[in-house]
Amino acid sequence: MLSEEENQTLTQVGPGTPMGDLLRRYWHPVAAAGELDERPTRPVRILGEDLVVYKTGPGAYGLIERFCAHRGTDLAYGIVEDAALRCPRHGWLYAESGLCIDMPLEEEMPAEPIKLNAYQAREKAGMVWAYLGPEPAPQIPDWEPFTWQGGIVQVVLSVLHCNWLQCQENTMDGVDMELFVDAMEAARHDGTPPPLPPLDFSFDEFEHGYVVRPGDGESAVTKTSLWPNGLFNGDNRSCRFEWRVPIDDETTLDFAWFFDRAAPGTPEGLQTRVHFWYSQTREEETGEALRSHLLNKKFAIWLNQEPILDRTKEHLTEGDAGVIMLRNKLFGQISLLQDGGEPKALIYDPAQNQKLRLPDTAPLFAAAPPEDEAAFPYLAGQPEDAAEAYRRVIESWRESEPGSP
Amino acid sequence: MLSEEENQTLTQVGPGTPMGDLLRRYWHPVAAAGELDERPTRPVRILGEDLVVYKTGPGAYGLIERFCAHRGTDLAYGIVEDAALRCPRHGWLYAESGLCIDMPLEEEMPAEPIKLNAYQAREKAGMVWAYLGPEPAPQIPDWEPFTWQGGIVQVVLSVLHCNWLQCQENTMDGVDMELFVDAMEAARHDGTPPPLPPLDFSFDEFEHGYVVRPGDGESAVTKTSLWPNGLFNGDNRSCRFEWRVPIDDETTLDFAWFFDRAAPGTPEGLQTRVHFWYSQTREEETGEALRSHLLNKKFAIWLNQEPILDRTKEHLTEGDAGVIMLRNKLFGQISLLQDGGEPKALIYDPAQNQKLRLPDTAPLFAAAPPEDEAAFPYLAGQPEDAAEAYRRVIESWRESEPGSP
């Protein structure tokens, strides 16, 4: 149970807030790279700031304040000129630094330079990442799966109307909620009591976050909680990352990245592009949270809480050891940062940022395989071409390993 | 005209408010029983409290706080186990008393028991009723029509974005608004002045509320205002109850129950189940309040007022005698309750709660019969199977009494 002030400290992310300062020390994915190919500018709201990201060349991006310093026009309608962005209204041109470098309708530039806030944006693994912190910026972690070939990648974005922390706390919750729910729902129908998940878990801190295992820490890893707002799950054949990027205090962008490997011998050309899509989270007609897919079941839990969970009312127990560990670490890192220290899990040396490995986890569907085994089980709203590509990958294994699921 | 404070007293319904305390002494319908058959748990908001109702057996229900005491998970996703409800996230199990009786992931239960607010819920006449007041609970009134056979029952729920009192005051308004409006609209088209309704009414208090009659109280009854938030209208052949259940200060659940008797000799099997449905109140495209049916016309009036009508600006006249009587009674009952007295219309003795009769009223459609006489005239959105059943009942009379309407 937290005090109201402690709950605010952990959940407020705007400029100048303690948690906002901490989160600004890390890179966060904010768009699928493919979105910027469709249209070279895109409004982005992150950590309570309204920005516009724009594509300046292959893999290169600018990221500046959204509204023109002149008279507040939306620069998401701007025109990209090399590395600069021109306001569509009176043509003010902003460099990547945010500096206004041209005012075509004025005889001369003002004596006092005009400058918008500007940040860094870079592409990695089909995603556009943003860094809103002080210079120098750290590296975007080069997770090994980002380098894999021979499979398909899907980038799926879900806008959740709740605070980021109630999502991230789930990564330090031993019980893998969605499976538990499935098991219990199955039990409801055949009348048998639900199989209980393991009673205790170990949460071992390592350089990139926490490794979660059932029991005393000897068993296979269940999942990895990536510091400070991520998750990794899966193995060499099928894995996912998830980041819970704060849009503002009451909204979170769940940013998921999936890799699914095709069986050896599958013809090339399988992966022609990174598939990306926005997932719906509510039923159109009733407005109820969707529960049709694995992550949607989780989302439903978070969305049906208060937008910012009131942690003054909770009753934590021994089973919440992971959640308590996460909160204490967050408080500790906030203090560390305020004392001038360097927060956890930052990599500055490119030589140390190569194919970073994370522990494999047990296959995800041991407990509850989906009915259609070649259907994407995680998120609703998959477009047809992504579904088709995913199906080909899943079926490639069936053909190469007759009898395998 | 009320003071601002008086208006607040009559319209605020949350825990600890004077009117909230008074309304908590009565049973209120909160769901159609059929809803709980489709899914055994259902979120319910009533009198400003978020609850979950769940079905524990034939006609038996639990009613507890909506959010788990552990970490705020929505118990509307819970799993019913006998008379208890298990949280889907970590399995905490709540008894009907609200007491947490199992924490499967903990070695032992906490020394200090954890308890959610819990209330009573019961089924009667195809509806699930809730009682949020102090023990002992009174009886749910056993209105005689609840015991009738040989006709069809419809339960129709409409969520209205306005305070309960502007709905209920209408029961003490002599003018039967929807008919007046119809008459005036007809007059608009043929140019004749609208026929005026009777100029005065009598409002006679009786044990269950008020009986409304035109003139000096000798004429046929127009309607019955059920204390404190209901309405009865009709006779042995066709009748309706309506309750205006406060969801919170700015939202009301209009809960309507209709009985329509089939003609004698109609084959059995007519009534196979209670039909229930949620009625829409606004046009999909324009968002304007629907006025297509009789009750929708009333809803339109209330919905186009402020959500909480500002009674400091009104100008009451002699014609508002009923409304004034209702308000004074509410103020009086609030005082009585605060002085430790027992409010009006409570029945504690089961022997006195059998087939309670209410006065018949004149047939409703004398003034404005609908164009299609076998179409349900009250509420929009009737599903096809209910419409078909209603039509068979209406037409059974035409066959048995040739020449009758």
Next chain:
Amino acid sequence: MLSEEENQTLTQVGPGTPMGDLLRRYWHPVAAAGELDERPTRPVRILGEDLVVYKTGPGAYGLIERFCAHRGTDLAYGIVEDAALRCPRHGWLYAESGLCIDMPLEEEMPAEPIKLNAYQAREKAGMVWAYLGPEPAPQIPDWEPFTWQGGIVQVVLSVLHCNWLQCQENTMDGVDMELFVDAMEAARHDGTPPPLPPLDFSFDEFEHGYVVRPGDGESAVTKTSLWPNGLFNGDNRSCRFEWRVPIDDETTLDFAWFFDRAAPGTPEGLQTRVHFWYSQTREEETGEALRSHLLNKKFAIWLNQEPILDRTKEHLTEGDAGVIMLRNKLFGQISLLQDGGEPKALIYDPAQNQKLRLPDTAPLFAAAPPEDEAAFPYLAGQPEDAAEAYRRVIESWRESEPGSP
């Protein structure tokens, strides 16, 4: 750059505010006359006041407070009786003066008269105009195009969720934004830099507002800013008026009136009625501001700003001379009014209000002709019959002047 207080002064329009007082000295269009033919009553919100306008006869209207003084019923459901409006609930009847003149359910009228706020409403050029200021009311300007024959008139209403001033400031902005944007978007595709608009403009005040011209004031007029919240653009063959009518501080009704003349010799009967329609401003699926038509491109700019533009953050330059002039004039007129003076551009003498001429402007499509030259280029959502009539007019010129656009 304004102070916060100055920004409030220019943007707040409710009763008793300085700008609200100034704007109340002018007539504002509030509905298409045709809307009142379809249904004789209509709710109207203007300058922060909720009113109902109702048609009392050919070209004659009443305009009173929206909610009945009795118990707050919406008079938009009222029944028109000659020049009075009757409440549908208990029949209170209001004269055009707002005075309650009949209470059919009361034995006698109250000693103290009951009176709603009432204003003037009149029809001109297919529009219903409202005047909310002190008596005597000025004339509704008799702009010459209102008297033209032999063409089609379209009245198009767009509800914009932003303050009126960010729309009106655009009339004193030399750069004709939508053309600039088009040119820049074209440039984006073929890689050439966009052609720059003229670098400076003159803004010449005259009795009805300001005439905007490029350069030193000798060139053809670009547009006319009508005092205090209008715009005129076009010539004898094709022209448009636009008024930005404040609904409240955060909402504006963009009220556009178009005249398009048919070629000489076109058979009569072309113009059978004034076409009117509400234009959509956002894409249905995404909610993004529409940019499919010329005015929608402008709307998109305003709608993607804050609802009330924060003018404490802007950086004005020499190119904003017109905007600064407009603001200074508004401040000056507010002071003048507070000192008892008569604001600009009011006409009281009917003899001086006949066929008022405005300067012709250069044809609008020199820079960016639409692809389908016979399609209406200004606003989305044109209904089929208006599109057909517009097409016939445009094509009449092609037939009469072979080779003309």
